[in-house]
Amino acid sequence: MTPIATAERSVRRSAAWVIAALALVAAVYVRALAFTPLEATQGAAQKIFYIHAPSAWVAFLAFGIVGICSVLYLVLKEPRLDRLAASSAEVGVVFTTAVLVSGPLWGRTIWGAWWTWDARLTSTLFLWFIYFGYLVLRTAVHEPGQRARFSAVLGILGALLVPFIHVSVYMFRTLHPMPVVLKPGEPSLPGAMLLTLLSSLAVFTLFFSALVWQRYAQATLADARAAAQAEADDHA
């Protein structure tokens, strides 16, 4: 099989997985809405938890992958690692956006404010900024080798920055007590809710993997087509 045909098959297969994962996400949501008990004080608003928490988990997973792939790329110079880092960053930004959108929706009903400069909120916002910058950088460099090296450098710096930002904003908050931030601490979840949460985590991880795979397959296909085009140009 030609590289293009292989890549095309991979795009189709991953698309099937994306659809399957989406169906499972829907199934978990049916469970969350219909078969999981209402939280006593928050009521229906708490249901957003089953999008918010798994999205946050997936976002961290995505950016962890970007960091690891960036280090490995600089050592091995393997284009596949760069493609994986790029795919993971892109999907990660989507899930971080989901966290930043679902958070205020939940916060409005429970805290009474769309936005507070709560530590976790602030660090998630900067997480978004870092990886959005990463994606913007990728669009601003044409030559693939250079793009891969630049992205890897930024990917490593970004991964190092995340814990520093986390510590800064936590210290900022604890040393400057804010007017009561009604932060529901990790609730000790009852069994039914915990099961829903765990299944949503698993399903979101699957959904994330399928999306990254799909994105990765598309990047591979684009590269294979570009290579074939370059070869045809050489012959002509």
Add this chain to the structure above:
Amino acid sequence: MGSVLREAWTIAAKDLRLEFRSRTAFLSSLAFTALVLAIFNFARDPTVVTATDLAPGILWITFSFAGLLGLNRAFALERENRTLEGLLLSPISRHAIYLGKAMANLVFVGLVEAVALPLFALFFNVPILPVLGPLAGVIVLATIGFVAVGTLLSAIAVSTRFAELMLPVLMLPFLVPPITSAVQVTARLFANRPFSELVAWLKLLVGYDIVVVVTALLIFEFTLDE
């Protein structure tokens, strides 16, 4: 190690000599800094918020913007004159190139800060003299962290489209740890708080400096064309 530092200083001295001859970047950075400070005057209500409450934030926002402006200069000039290849062909290590550029940036940003600080004290009536020593120390620490990341990112940014816009977009998240620490320490210095209240922030600042300088030295070579 000694030779790397000597080579780095050669590069830094070259950059600074170039800058000293034209003075365009330095003078425009100074004018920009003075303007930002003056414009802040319109953004505050002195009857509601006292100058000492607002001053640390004003000082560090001004420094960040002034620094950001100067950072692209180091590699932009080399690129304009197509001299980066020459620099890469010369028998000096990549570490020395990075250190040299960072040192020149440090001197450049440091000079702008040295002029801006008295101006800031004058405009906002903040008594900086009693805390000048510690304040200078914090400024040096925060500027090191700022310049270490900025030099590395500007080496990337100059090779992209929209270099002037790219650097701030990539750079501003990296200012959160040093600027937060610096603002907190500065505020406590102005308020005459005991040293024990500063320690945690200083540790964060020093830790950040060490991590970014070491990382930048390790990965700088990947920002250059092979």
